[in-house]
Amino acid sequence: MKFDNILYGKHPLAWLLAPLSWLFCAIVQIRRQAYSIGLLTRHHLPVPIIVVGNITVGGTGKTPIVIALAQCFKKQGFKPGIVSRGYGGRAKTWPQAVYPDSDPRLVGDEPILLARHSGCPVAVAPKRIAAVQSLLDNEQCNVIISDDGLQHYALHRDIEIAVLDDIRRCGNGRCLPAGPLREPLSRLKTVDFILIKSTYSQKKTPFLEETGFLTTMTCELIMQDDIKCIVNKHSLRPLSTLRDKPVHAIAGIAYPARFFTHLRDNGLKLHCHIFPDHYDYQASDIHFNDDLPVIMTEKDAVKCQHFAGPQHWYLPITIRLPKALTERLLDTLKRKQYEPKTL
Known part of the structure; x- marks a missing residue:
């Protein structure tokens, strides 16, 4: 159940x-x-x-x-500056400044997305007041x-x-x-x-x-119609090129149904792999015994970039x-x- x-x-x-x-x-x-x-x-x-x-x-x-x-x-x-709890982060000291190349195991996955796409200072701490004070002390927010x-x-x-x-x-x-x-x-x-x-x-x-x-x-x-290669973000591939073709679809988010539906609506035939939200991926989780493309959310890609290959892609999402x-x-x-x- x-x-x-x-x-x-x-x-x-x-x-x-x-x-x-x-x-x-x-x-x-x-x-x-x-x-x-x-x-x-x-x-x-x-x-x-x-x-x-x-x-x-x-x-x-x-x-x-x-x-x-x-x-x-x-x-x-x-x-602007951005603060977050840093859910899933296991840093030993707080607050932590977050950068586009920070380790998600230390600061969490979502804060890295915030740092990459906002272009703003980001700080995380379980007590958000500490994260805010860190930004005020170190940035001109x-x-x-x-x-x-x-x-x-x-x-x-x-x-x-x-x-x-x-x-x-x-x-x-x-x-x-x-x-x-x-x-x-x-x-x-x-x-x-x-x-x-x-x-x-x-x-x-x-x-x-x-x-x-x-x-x-x-x-x-807005779910994009192009996917990006995890190991080469300048490499784009239209979802239309995968119409009627089988792919692996990976999601470790709270509500993966919308992600899978978007891929299906573009004609992809999915082998779905669902993981818990904020899941700590291992290489074996995203490598399969075939040469099919593997598509995931960008939130998942943040945690898979160090062991991903050219067959691994993520779907950009904006608001x-x-x-x-x-x-x-x-x-x-x-x-x-x-x-x-x-x-």
């Missing part, structure tokens, strides 16, 4: 776990209230903090959204974007963006362990923006419209943010008297 069937379906075990879910919700709300009234310390910083997070477990596509936001702010004259951390209340934030997946949404609507929610669904009413990640830019979101969340916008997830979101974010920063020239 897959755990996702409980969290995102109508499995009867969810009803049995409901009392634990109620207890979890109560603890979460007490903790949040403790920060609100000052019983627990919340750290304020001299630059605006924008948190991009989610209220569900598992991936919702936050990392490409953070990259797109950072690029947007750079174009507007800001000097005047706005900080936190990749995840919606529930990390020790870090004061000026803007909250909650990201939801258009397919899985909020699952069965229950909190852990009976459902996928880290916080009650009502938490969405307190964030500044709700961003729905979709492969269709105009896709409707009736679930949220019916429950009265008015700050909802849709961003478009197109709604213009209304970027305009309102910039307006919010200005209303809070944060201007790039004065920071």
Whole structure:
């Protein structure tokens, strides 16, 4: 039985776990209230903090959204920095600065993608306040974007963006362990923006419209039609050249179905290999006794680059943010008297 069937379906075990879910919700709300009234310390910083997070477990596509936001702010004259927990990283000391060629075993996989594609300083630490302070001490950042951390209340934030997946949404609507929610669904009413990640830019979101969340916008997830060779990123190959041909498809992400569907929609015949999210790959995991192409996500490729060969490819993914979101974010920063020239 897959755990996702409980969290995102109508499995009867969810009803049995409901009392634990109620207890979890109560603890979460007490903790949040403790920060609100000052019983627990919340750290304020001299630059605006924008948190991009989610209220569900598992991936919702936050990392490409953070990259797109950072690029947007750079174009507007800001000097953004990015912080993350560095999930899966096993560094002995924190915080850690992250560079495009950092070791994912030390800092995690997603932070390396952030460093490669944002062109911004990136720091990671289990306590995000330490990562933020590191950027302020060592870089000239005047706005900080936190990749995840919606529930990390020790870090004061000026803007909250909650990201939801258009397919899985909020699952069965229950909190852990009976459902996928880290916080009650009502938490969405307190964030500044709700961003729905979709492969269709105009896709409707009736679930949220019916429950009265008015700050909802849709961003478009763009899966490219060209794949890149892991060992030679200047080598591109159109997916159309693999139509009706068998390939190995590897995914160690929270929701691999969308990745596999995109490849199938391009006519590829897949031998699927699914691994846990943030999986620590070994060479034997991606080498097979044939000469078929092997295609994976870029997040997986980060961890496979040292033992990949010319048959290994990854699929680039980007995000197109709604213009209304970027305009309102910039307006919010200005209303809070944060201007790039004065920071």
